[in-house]
Amino acid sequence: MAWQQLHLQCEKANVELAETLLLEADALSIALDDAGDQPLFEPLPGEAPLWDEVILTGLFDATTAAGSRQSLEQLGHEIAAQVHASRIWLTSVDDKDWEREWMVHYHPIECANGLWIVPNWLTPPDPSATNIIMDPGLAFGTGYHATTRLCLDWLTEQDLSDKVVIDYGCGSGILGIGALLLGAEHVYAVDIDPQAVLATKQNAARNGVDSRLQAFLPEEFTAYCEQHEVIPVDVIVANILAKPLISLAPYFATLIATKGKIVLAGLIESQTEQVAEAYKPYFALDPKHAFSAQEDQHWQRLSGTFTR
Structure with a gap:
């Protein structure tokens, strides 16, 4: 299955409205990302701080009418007008095994003086080293x-x-x-x-x-x-x-x-x-x-x- 992503950049005050509008348009998921380079340090449990400028990404099923490129272009302009988005754009995403996709970004690392960190689904490169399985x-x-x-x-x-x-x-x-x-x-x-x-x-x-x-x-x-x-x-x-x-x-x-x-x-x-x-x-x-x-x-x- 192929997917389409609708991206909008807006101020954090308008993020909640943008999320609601994307969900009402049948977005399957919504991701929030930093639109600049603003650090957010680890929040306390229950806290959800946002950046001043946020990129919202709505994921849509490209095989449905709501997920067609034409529909999403129109939707993007409609939402942008309501949330004062400074940018809107579309991208396509090929289908993957999303439950395992995040794993490809992790690999064993020697982090300090012969001490290795090894993701729990991988084999330690040096079994004789001090390996922390995480x-x-x-x-x-x-x-x-x-x-x-x-x-x-x-x-x-x-x-x-x-x-x-x-x-x-x-x-x-x-x-x-x-x-x-x-x-x-x-x-x-x-x-x-x-x-x-x-x-x-x-x-x-x-x-x-x-x-x-x-x-x-x-x-x-x-x-x-x-x-x-x-x-x-x-x-x-x-x-x-x-x-x-x-x-x-x-x-x-x-x-x-x-x-x-x-x-x-x-x-x-x-x-x-x-x-x-x-x-x-x-x-x-x-x-x-x-x-x-x-x-x-x-x-x-x-x-x-x-x-x-």
Whole structure:
């Protein structure tokens, strides 16, 4: 079956109306994309921020009257007039196995010092290497993003033997699983998203480390710590966002042992000093925290040692 796509660019204030009009015209699906180069950082559960300028793409069955090129050209002009679209255009799409098409974009990558990330449907290129087997479709943390690689690179440089680690903002669980494969004794993984907690548990089982990893929502982790007295831990990794990292600084200081280590990521360059200031009362920070890879140099990480 062939498909036609109708694309419209408009301001975010008109996106809801444009979506409604496309659905009323029998669009099978609608995708939203950035019309410029405006970053949107990872939202909280339930949030759905939009770019200022948005490209809407409605997918239509080209074998139907509604999906013919002539019909869609007319529809595009009608919707454009109502939503003040600055651009409209059509494209054709050949039929594919869409349930598996997204998989072709993933491949094994050596992300840090002999540590490989391997999608769970592929065979590790080097079975003798440290391979993290991941399902990249469930939660943030595939190994392809610079902030994840920053943390994994840091973990490979640490002596994690017999260490207890907290992966705060665990997403897919990739950092906690990596820590266990690198020698850590136990990992407590925490995330505000229930889907991330589930994904972490599933990925831990794939890698054979589920007996040494526990995943929690924040309130569950707090209650567990109070009941079992699991703190202080040796290492904290937190790849989230600047604002929550700043607010979590005093809390992290209560979780970590004297001379315990911390690494923070998810920061753009302009946020680094503000986050550093929040952690200076508790941690001796390593000044050599910048990521030097040219293509990702706007991302930063902070690492430090807890001091009492």
